[in-house]
Amino acid sequence: MSLTAFLLVLASVFLHAGWNFISKKSVPSLSFYCLSCGSAALLWLFPFLFSEFSCRLMPPGFWRLVAFSVCFEILYVGGLAYSYRKGDISMVYPLVRALPLLLTAAVTALFALGSRQPGPWALLGMLIIFVGCLCLPLLNFSQFKLSTYLNPLIYLILMAAVGVTGYTVLDSIAMREISELYGKKSILLSMSYLFFIEAGISIGALFLLLFNRNERLELARLLRRRSLNPVITGVFSSGAYVLILLSMNFVSNVSYIQAFRQLSLPIGVLAGILILKEPCSRPKIIGTALIVLGLALVALFP
Numbered sequence: 001m002s003l004t005a006f007l008l009v010l011a012s013v014f015l016h017a018g019w020n021f022i023s024k025k026s027v028p029s030l031s032f033y034c035l036s037c038g039s040a041a042l043l044w045l046f047p048f049l050f051s052e053f054s055c056r057l058m059p060p061g062f063w064r065l066v067a068f069s070v071c072f073e074i075l076y077v078g079g080l081a082y083s084y085r086k087g088d089i090s091m092v093y094p095l096v097r098a099l100p101l102l103l104t105a106a107v108t109a110l111f112a113l114g115s116r117q118p119g120p121w122a123l124l125g126m127l128i129i130f131v132g133c134l135c136l137p138l139l140n141f142s143q144f145k146l147s148t149y150l151n152p153l154i155y156l157i158l159m160a161a162v163g164v165t166g167y168t169v170l171d172s173i174a175m176r177e178i179s180e181l182y183g184k185k186s187i188l189l190s191m192s193y194l195f196f197i198e199a200g201i202s203i204g205a206l207f208l209l210l211f212n213r214n215e216r217l218e219l220a221r222l223l224r225r226r227s228l229n230p231v232i233t234g235v236f237s238s239g240a241y242v243l244i245l246l247s248m249n250f251v252s253n254v255s256y257i258q259a260f261r262q263l264s265l266p267i268g269v270l271a272g273i274l275i276l277k278e279p280c281s282r283p284k285i286i287g288t289a290l291i292v293l294g295l296a297l298v299a300l301f302p
Contacts, residue, residue: 005250009260012243017093017267019236023080024089025276026229030212031219033077034205039234041199047191052182062177066193069170070200074208076163077201083156090272090284091136092157094265098129098291099161101298104168125297128290135287139279171197190245194238262295 026032083092105126137148171193178193179185209215222230244261269288272278 002250005247006260008243008247008250010263012240012247013261013264013267015236015240015243016261017264017271019233019240020089020093020268021271021275022229022233022236024084024092024272026227026233028081028084029215029218030078030081030205031209031215031222032230032233033081034202034209034219035222035230036234036237037073037077037198037205038202039231040238041195041202043235043238044191044195044198047188048195051186051188051192053178053189053192057181059177062174065170065174065177066196066200069167069174069197070204072163072166072170073197073201074163074204076160076167077205078208079156079158079160079163083153083160086156087153088272088278089276090269090278090280090288092153093268093272094288094291095133095136095157096160096164097265097268098133098295099158100164100168101295102126102130103161103165107165107169119301121301122298125294125301127294128297129294132287132290132294135283135290138283138287139281141283167197187242187245191242194241198234198238262292262299265292265295 023032080092080096083096134144134149137154138144174193175190178189182189209219266288269284273280
């Protein structure tokens with residue numbers, strides 16, 4: 001990995017952990033992410049206007065992909081918001097980052113979406129990730145029983161993980177269609193796609209707010225306080241992804257990027273424990289280490 005790629009991915013790692021930390025500290029809501037994604041949409045509006053992306057060229061199937069991706073994104077931000085309200089970032093963040101890898105592997109295998117099946121090292125990595133995920137909710141290993149996992153927080157985390165899985169699969173298909181139609185991979189085209197996704201999430205979340213009085217009140221409160229946290233979150237989250245796209249131009253093997261990105265996991269956990277003073281249990285530390293190890297194996301030995 002070149003120095004340029006290293007610095008780009010490192011910046012992305014801190015941005016990703018940072019926006020999750022800001023979200024948790026802000027006691028997020030659907031209205032919070034409505035403003036966050038709206039801010040990100042405004043950020044990517046200008047690249048879209050100056051890119052060669054043409055809405056008329058895109059087939060109806062592409063717009064269906066965008067619509068379903070937005071639905072999964074809303075499921076994700078809704079699950080993430082309420083997970084952070086009920087749980088610690090040092091538990092929620094690693095689970096929401098790791099579980100989609102297992103779910104995505106299952107979906108791609110079920111629908112034959114991938115060009116190859118995971119190798120033995122990747123399968124071992126997924127098993128290690130699963131064990132690590134089982135450790136995170138435990139205060140001590142004596143709590144390892146079914147009732148520990150049957151609670152509203154776990155359901156919300158699963159909701160967010162399903163959302164990540166859905167939009168990851170759909171976005172990969174949509175980006176492939178863009179590349180095939182324009183005959184190239186372009187950062188500006190990727191930013192244009194991000195514009196539609198972020199705008200769709202903001203509009204969809206705003207529509208849902210109409211049916212929830214508490215969320216409407218929260219939106220009014222955020223606007224009245226002129227809080228910058230939703231704006232910062234939107235810029236950080238979208239910026240982290242664009243930095244990853246840029247870094248791919250400076251490496252010979254994209255797997256190294258995927259492995260190095262997992263540094264955001266211990267950073268997020270440490271931020272919760274050291275700054276937010278969240279409980280630091282032995283299972284949580286072991287589980288986080290196992291997840292990082294498993295993700296690295298999957299990224300380096302796909």
